[in-house]
Amino acid sequence: MSISLKVNGELQILDTGMNINELLANLNIPIDTVVVERNRKILPKDFFEQVILEDEDELEIIRFVGGG
Numbered sequence: 001m002s003i004s005l006k007v008n009g010e011l012q013i014l015d016t017g018m019n020i021n022e023l024l025a026n027l028n029i030p031i032d033t034v035v036v037e038r039n040r041k042i043l044p045k046d047f048f049e050q051v052i053l054e055d056e057d058e059l060e061i062i063r064f065v066g067g068g
Contacts, residue, residue: 003055020048024061035062 001016007023014023020043024031036043037060043051053059 003053003057005053005055005057005059007059008061014053018053020051020053023053023059024048027061029061029063033064035064036060037062 002013003016004011004013006012007027014026018026020036020038021031024034024036031045031048036048038051039058
């Protein structure tokens with residue numbers, strides 16, 4: 001079974017039971033370089049493994065970029 005959700009405004013179809021850490025790994029995004037907002041609430045990194053994505057979730061993944 002699968003779920004649909006929006007990630008940074010783009011529709012994604014994922015397997016059920018996936019958590020935030022697994023999503024970031026699938027997207028090749030290092031966990032320590034992002035802030036994740038789920039349904040307009042910022043998630044602490046400590047909860048990434050515990051939060052199971054649900055159908056119609058809306059995520060914003062904000063990446064930190066170094067520069068100078």
